[in-house]
Amino acid sequence: MKANKIIAGIALVGAIAFTATGCAGAGGGGNAGGGSGDKITVGFAQTGSESGWRSANTESMKEAFSEANGFNLVFNAADNKPEAQIAAVRSFINQGVDAIVLAPIVSDGWDDVLKEAKDANIPVILEDRTVSASKDLYASWIGLDFKKEGETAGTWVADNFGKTPTNLVVLEGTTGSSAATDRATGFNDAIKGTDIKVLDSQTGNFTRADGKTVMEGFLQKYGSQINLLFAHNDDMGLGALEAIKAAGLKPGTDIKIVTIDAVKDGMTALSNGEFNYIVECNPLLGEKTAEVVKKVVAGESVDKSYIVEDQAFDQEQAKKVLDSRPY
Numbered sequence: 215m216k217a218n219k220i221i222a223g224i225a226l227v228g229a230i231a232f233t234a235t236g237c238a239g240a241g242g243g244g245n246a247g248g249g250s251g252d253k254i255t256v257g258f259a260q261t262g263s264e265s266g267w268r269s270a271n272t273e274s275m276k277e278a279f280s281e282a283n284g285f286n287l288v289f290n291a292a293d294n295k296p297e298a299q300i301a302a303v304r305s306f307i308n309q310g311v312d313a314i315v316l317a318p319i320v321s322d323g324w325d326d327v328l329k330e331a332k333d334a335n336i337p338v339i340l341e342d343r344t345v346s347a348s349k350d351l352y353a354s355w356i357g358l359d360f361k362k363e364g365e366t367a368g369t370w371v372a373d374n375f376g377k378t379p380t381n382l383v384v385l386e387g388t389t390g391s392s393a394a395t396d397r398a399t400g401f402n403d404a405i406k407g408t409d410i411k412v413l414d415s416q417t418g419n420f421t422r423a424d425g426k427t428v429m430e431g432f433l434q435k436y437g438s439q440i441n442l443l444f445a446h447n448d449d450m451g452l453g454a455l456e457a458i459k460a461a462g463l464k465p466g467t468d469i470k471i472v473t474i475d476a477v478k479d480g481m482t483a484l485s486n487g488e489f490n491y492i493v494e495c496n497p498l499l500g501e502k503t504a505e506v507v508k509k510v511v512a513g514e515s516v517d518k519s520y521i522v523e524d525q526a527f528d529q530e531q532a533k534k535v536l537d538s539r540p541y
């Protein structure tokens with residue numbers, strides 16, 4: 215095991231810091247592409263297109279896995295249906311791609327198909343979310359510390375509202391996804407022992423439409439009892455914002471809103487005073503993922519995980535950086 219180290223990763227603007235942990239072997243040599251001078255054929259199984267974050271992530275991946283960079287990308291977006299995503303990975307195995315990149319919708323249920331990939335000598339690299347399957351079944355993971363994101367959001371909430379009785383509702387991300395599970399754990403740990411009471415917590419599937427619908431239900435049920443909303447991503451917060459306005463309440467004032475992602479629309483709402491705090495979740499994972507895939511296919515050793523560092527913004531900080539945000 216290697217000690218943690220920081221590797222510089224270049225994004226569209228500025229540098230992204232990656233914390234790399236645990237050295238691992240290449241996890242499979244790939245079929246053809248890597249050493250032969252041919253393009254590397256990569257099957258990328260994306261979750262779907264549920265959010266602004268996801269669009270930015272897809273764009274980053276397509277840019278990094280371009281022909282100019284030596285790749286032949288086979289792209290699939292599974293519309294957030296786990297069975298469809300498993301079928302996509304199976305189809306990549308049948309096509310004999312050189313490597314598979316997977317952004318798993320949910321954590322569970324991957325053991326069989328990951329074993330099939332291993333048996334076919336096709337390395338799998340995870341990006342964004344994690345799986346519960348054995349680490350031996352994939353070569354590396356490039357992603358975010360979702361638990362820390364939840365903790366950062368929860369700590370801000372605890373510091374600002376923890377000492378007065380405050381009623382909270384939560385819009386959770388996709389049930390069973392590591393993003394939703396870990397953010398909930400981090401957030402709940404951070405607000406433990408405060409005067410914040412969770413009135414309700416339901417999934418909004420990381421989408422604006424569901425965020426709006428679920429918030430409408432919360433408002434019908436609890437009305438002006440609600441003081442605070444924690445949404446697991448900006449898009450659900452933005453949907454909720456519409457529901458709050460339609461109910462004649464002022465988002466950011468009557469109901470304080472804390473979200474995760476820091477995409478342009480979320481940061482605009484924060485700058486306008488309609489959101490109160492956002493924890494960043496950086497979607498620009500393409501360049502690092504492509505670098506890891508190249509190494510794995512070439513049989514070089516890679517670290518078991520590369521974690522992107524996130525920032526957090528309040529309203530004043532958002533105003534300062536809004537124009538320079540790359541997504």
Ligand code: AHR
Pocket residue numbers: 264265266267268342343393420446447448449474475495
């Ligand atoms: O897995 C990352 C999460 O997935 C983002 O926070 C959310 O917007 C996306 O859909």
